[in-house]
Amino acid sequence: MVLRKSIVCLFSIISLSFFASDVYSQKFHLELKSITSNRVRKVYENDIVTIHTAYKRYKGRLKFITKDFISINGHRIRIENIIKIEIEKVKVKTTKT
Numbered sequence: 001m002v003l004r005k006s007i008v009c010l011f012s013i014i015s016l017s018f019f020a021s022d023v024y025s026q027k028f029h030l031e032l033k034s035i036t037s038n039r040v041r042k043v044y045e046n047d048i049v050t051i052h053t054a055y056k057r058y059k060g061r062l063k064f065i066t067k068d069f070i071s072i073n074g075h076r077i078r079i080e081n082i083i084k085i086e087i088e089k090v091k092v093k094t095t096k097t
Contacts, residue, residue: 028044029044043085046062048060053077059073
């Protein structure tokens with residue numbers, strides 16, 4: 001009986017720690033502010049974006065490497081080199097039944 005109570009207690013502590021870590025975790029994002037309208041947009045990790053640099057265009061899921069670099073499909077891109085960011089809308093497929 002004591003063993004069962006200790007197992008239940010241990011399980012509840014572990015599940016609460018997972019819940020607490022998710023609640024207090026920080027999400028990285030880029031804040032994009034328009035110069036003319038002062039509108040702020042946030043781009044989060046794993047958003048599908050198209051990034052234009054001076055030489056090339058990249059499209060894919062956004063990953064943060066460090067505070068100075070991001071990654072799109074394995075390509076490291078310095079944040080200073082970004083000219084334009086377009087956020088892609090997620091398309092949901094519907095099926096007729």
